Amino acid sequence: MDKKEQDWLFDKCLDLFYYKDGNLLWKNKGSRRSNVVNPDTKWGKQRQVNIEGKTYSVSKIIYLMHHRIYPSSPICYIDRDNKNTRIENMVVYPEPPIY
Numbered sequence: 001m002d003k004k005e006q007d008w009l010f011d012k013c014l015d016l017f018y019y020k021d022g023n024l025l026w027k028n029k030g031s032r033r034s035n036v037v038n039p040d041t042k043w044g045k046q047r048q049v050n051i052e053g054k055t056y057s058v059s060k061i062i063y064l065m066h067h068r069i070y071p072s073s074p075i076c077y078i079d080r081d082n083k084n085t086r087i088e089n090m091v092v093y094p095e096p097p098i099y
Contacts, residue, residue, distance in 0.1 A: 006070050012051060013065055022086035024058050059085050
């Protein structure tokens, strides 16, 4: 993702969501039954959200909202629970160099 797209996504996420206690929440609940973004994901599956027709990882959106960087590498979870999306539980390792 280039810098321009990353900046657009950051601004869009600040308009749509807020973060509280490890959850990404919709600012405007609308007709949704919950304001938590995609809470019903089965164990082992990554939670995702659609923004203007494109699918993004909820964990990466949370990371973006805290660090202003949308990671290209996978997010690792310190406690190995991908539903625990507290920012202090997420680590992004740099991509290995290509030789």
